[in-house]
Amino acid sequence: MVTEFPDDKHPGRAVARGNKEEMRARLATIVAKLGVDDPNRTASQIALIINGAYATGLMAEPGDLRGDLVDAAMKLLA
Numbered sequence: 746m747v748t749e750f751p752d753d754k755h756p757g758r759a760v761a762r763g764n765k766e767e768m769r770a771r772l773a774t775i776v777a778k779l780g781v782d783d784p785n786r787t788a789s790q791i792a793l794i795i796n797g798a799y800a801t802g803l804m805a806e807p808g809d810l811r812g813d814l815v816d817a818a819m820k821l822l823a
Contacts, residue, residue, distance in 0.1 A: 768792055779822060791818050 750758040773788035781787045794817050798810050 765792065781822060787821055790821050794818060
């Protein structure tokens with residue numbers, strides 16, 4: 746995660762940012778195939794939900810999050 750590298754110039758920060766951008770791009774491709782009106786925005790929203798799940802997962806049991814994560818993504822796709 747980017748927060749693990751507080752220095753903007755740290756090489757790990759660039760790698761973390763690249764990973765996040767790649768995930769969002771892959772989500773946009775998937776969402777576009779589903780026929781969503783604005784795949785880039787929807788992909789960004791799903792990425793935000795996923796990133797929130799990572800942070801929340803540090804304090805909760807993974808099983809507690811799975812259903813909520815899927816439900817939130819499905820609502821965005823509806």
